[in-house]
Amino acid sequence: MARGVAGPEIERLIQLLARLPGLGPRSARRASLALLQKREGLLVPLAEAMRVAAERVVVCSTCGNVDTSDPCAVCADPSRDPSILVVVEDVSDLWALERAGALHVRYHVLGGVLSALDGIGPEQLDIAGLIARAQDPAVREVIVALPATVDGQTTAHYLTEALAELPVSVTRLAHGVPVGGELDYLDEGTLSAALKRRTAV
């Protein structure tokens, strides 16, 4: 086994960084070294930013987003269209849709999708919160923006059934050819869905 080249504090920093997505032990070592070499310009401000985030960040009790206030900035924004609620699997999906900027609406983070293999049932997801929010008379449409996977779409159908009694229309994201997608690399299901929902040019 290779002997550690740094003290225990630095080794701990490396170990913690290596747990982050996209970083392995080698890249965590490089990131640690970059932080240590830019101590005043990077390490100290990063540590302070992380300390503040750890102290102030809360989960929004309305939608499940993370922010420094509850309700979060998205839920508290009065300019958003209150008639549309977009259901997402987790916060990263909410952020992705916000980056797209296609709709200026509100969201609901489910906290996962139904998965028999992972033991995730309806009670592990915030479905009760979604139903309560969808009962708001201002809500007219619920867009189920869940992954185009079997688990994601099983959850979408489950939500459609759960919302069936409410006076809201339930829609889901379209499935089709992604930008940059070459047809001969696409699976038959995606091609079939794209052909069935073709549009006039």
Place this chain on the structure above:
Amino acid sequence: MEWTDQGIVLGARSHGESAAIVELLTREHGRHLGYVNGARGKRLAAVVQPGNTVAATWRARTDEQMGTFGLEGVALRSGALMASRLALYGLATMSAHLRHLPERDPHPALYVAAEALVSHLDDPDLAPRLFVAFELALLAELGFGLDLGRCALTGAEDDLAWVSPRSGRAVSRDAGAPWADKLLPLPPFLTARGRTGEGAQDPTPEEIALGIALTSHFLERAVFAPSGAQAPPERLRLVGLAVATAASRSEA
């Protein structure tokens, strides 16, 4: 160790950032797990979806190891299945049922029934009867096969109308009449004559419901109760939906 086989994807559990542990029902090697590098990447994400049929090459240093799968899509049907509630509930129920099988125990006959089912799960006319046939095949592979070929009392092969709830053997209409209230109805589409004999017809919604009630009884008695398990919740939704779909199509 290395083998190549065809399999149906039953599930995939994420592992790390891009890999997954994939569960297959293979034709010759039974229910089998394997590690798949890059399973969540662009090339393989659509392949490791449940319901797809894949060509799998399994490799490991020893037989005891989980090993790794190399996968290539053979029939990528999960995209089509996603559009149908009936198909998704059927897929979830089928996968849950197959997890009652011990790992690496080959069941080629059950593989054939499972392949037939997933190939037609989005067909509301065929899926309900194939689902019943799959559950009967599952019972048979688990050692609780029903004998629906001849009457347990007379040996007759005609006019089979009942099934004994204890022995799982068919009983003809006349011979079973005195015990009719204790016997389970046998819908014609589950008998050889009803399927292929003269005047064979597509099963009615009531017959589909009777077929499901039959498999429900024996699954509960032979599979769920002994293991302390419950029927998968998707099965209840599937049964309601299948019967309702069959009814609406027969009305149309």
